[in-house]
Amino acid sequence: MLHIVACIKQVPDTKIIKMNPKTNTMDRASAPAILNPYDAHAVEEAVRLKKKYGGIVSVLTMGPPPAVKAIKKCIELGADEGYMISDRAFAGADTLATSYALTKALEKIAKHRPIDLIICGKMTIDGDTGQVGPGIARRLNIPPLTGVNKVVEVNKEKGYAIVHRKLEDGYEVVKSQLPCLFTVEKDINDISFAPLPNMIKAARYQPTIWTADDLEDVDRKQLGLKGSPTIVSKVWAPPKPEGGKILTGTKEEQVNELLSIILEKKELFS
Amino acid sequence: MPEKFDCIVVGAGPAGTACAYELAKAGVNVLLLERGEYPGAKNVMGGVLYRKMMEDIIPEFYKEAPLERPIVEQRFMMMDKESAVTFSYKGLEWGREPYNNFTVLRAKFDQWFAEKAVEQGALLVCETVAVECIVENGRVVGVRTDRPDGDIYADVVVLADGVNSLLAKQLGFHREWRPDEVALATMEILKLDKNVIEDRFNLEANQGCTIEIFGDATKGILGTGFLYTNKDTLSIGVGTLLSGLIKHKIKPYELLEYVKNHPMIRPYIQGSEPVEYLAHLIPEGGYHSIPKVAGNGVLVVGDAAQLVNAIHREGSNMAMTSGRLAAETIIMAKEQKDFSESMLDQYRMKLMESFIGQDLKKYKDATHHFESFPQYFEQYIPMLNRATSQMFTVDGASKWEKQKKIWRDLGSTKQKFKLARDMMKAWKVMK
């Protein structure tokens, strides 16, 4: 039986979030909290693999108490178990401290049920770094496979997985040992419409919640703000690009117009 | 095997949530289904919430519910093209506990109320549409949803799915509403600085004001406009019977634009910024339009049962009380293990004995009367404005002379008789 753990994060919906014009930071109260879109695909993939090979899907998040809602969303998508680590000690974590705390939680989960595969999103839509997945893999000393957009096979008996990794000009097929960690692209799958029994299960579900004290062998200096060497010296909004022209009409018309614009700029050819 | 609940409530508006809350509190295993992303996501209301009926469910809710402002002043404007006669009451007793009513924004309020029902033990499932009732051997035994494996069963189903209530219609409880049984209301939420609101409406912090607008707000079509103060927004809207819109070939948003630009209204909203535009139907058929509300294994509550007092813009309170009465009936039915129509019909009796039945009966012919005789809005409101202007314009004419002029303005003797008769009739349908 496969045990797959998806790492998920609750994020403000940055499609509609307002920025504080003075500090250029996000006004988190101005947007509803949602499940990070990439992570929904991570959970969906885990559930599809469970259906294909049999097994159990757990989800893990580090976040404040309202993040329980993001876990419930994952139960709707078909996850079986939810774990959350939540404590003031974790607050203010950068990617280094986040991956440390998540690793400690993963070790605790693995004690209870060994983990074969960890799936993360490619990145979050609020932090945008894409560093947490590889950070976890490095700490657990397992192979990170980033940019996965197709899982060909997961073979627990023989201990390997085969995936497609998205490249700029195509994809590469990679075979890796298990356990390993994927970070997934959005095009890996389409999110399914959850069946009603999952919705009812999610409405009732209460995840297992651990504080820093519940984790074992934790070096408190590596948690939260204390464990975060990242210093944000300045945040600014990129200037809006000016000028430019958008061509309209049929493809032929657009190409013709583009050509005549290029030809007019003689210096291009001189 | 699909799960079975004691009760399924369809729709987490005030009616459904009130019902689920009361059931859960009594230990009934209840599932509350809502199609929105969260309760209130798409729900529309001008926004006056009545304290009494809410307190019947959650005492002292105002200490924690997301409310906008307690209303201390209610104004009624009889508006003409460039004048208005206003009647108002302002009382500071309304600004103190236990309060009279509050403005609310439904997206926030419904969400809070549903959370309270969940705290009592109701199970809330959102983003799920009930598409039909499952009927077996002449009784409702559950609902079918739009989700895979979407059938779910219960001893009794409560339809709280709002004005259109497709589910009650499928059961044959009511036909498609006629255009003179529903009003179409459009409204906007306008952002405006808190201090500006308080200055313009003569309010202190944590005081609110409502203005109901009759006459030219609807260009003489039967209906009303409203302008309510929230914390840092205004709600402005206009609602008219669908039949009136059809007859006058007016688009609802044109009417709203007209009100917003009306010289009597514009100064109130100047400099504000629209943040939301909403449109919704209001059931206004009244007493005569109340459909069948109880069947074998099923009850209908709130807007779905046409429980709105259009004359007093009361709907949310009737929704809540009907939900509560339905819950009382179900608790009784559960004790006796009898969910037949004859048992559940006690709900109709409770409804009719309550203020809902009484008030709807009182005004049972009012909407129809004003709909059939357009002169009230088209002629008499302008007449009232002219008379008031005449009386209070100081131009050297004696007050006797002014009264004569006003009398002449009422028209020929025949027209005066008609006016007197119309006033009598209006009194009769309203008394």
Ligand SMILES: Cc1cc2nc3c(=O)[nH]c(=O)nc-3n(C[C@H](O)[C@H](O)[C@H](O)COP(=O)(O)OP(=O)(O)OC[C@H]3O[C@@H](n4cnc5c(N)ncnc54)[C@H](O)[C@@H]3O)c2cc1C
């Ligand atoms: C310049 C900068 C300034 C910042 N300033 C602040 C600040 O002032 N305050 C603050 O609170 N945050 C701040 N952050 C955000 C914070 O550092 C990150 O949100 C956090 O460390 C996770 O990184 P990420 O969001 O970039 O995740 P990514 O590395 O982009 O996430 C990749 C994947 O890792 C997994 N994952 C990520 N986070 C979690 C989690 N919490 N639980 C479970 N799985 C997870 C998910 O699968 C996700 O798809 C800042 C980030 C940056 C880049």
Ligand SMILES: Cc1cc2nc3c(=O)[nH]c(=O)nc-3n(C[C@H](O)[C@H](O)[C@H](O)COP(=O)(O)OP(=O)(O)OC[C@H]3O[C@@H](n4cnc5c(N)ncnc54)[C@H](O)[C@@H]3O)c2cc1C
């Ligand atoms: C512009 C306007 C102003 C108003 N002003 C006031 C006022 O100031 N004071 C007042 O008391 N009343 C007012 N009303 C009336 C009041 O809004 C309604 O009477 C009240 O909302 C009725 O509550 P309800 O629970 O019956 O229906 P609704 O509030 O309409 O709730 C029905 C719920 O059911 C859900 N639903 C519907 N179909 C399904 C389905 N098939 N499956 C799952 N879920 C479903 C909907 O998403 C919704 O959440 C106003 C109405 C309008 C339109």
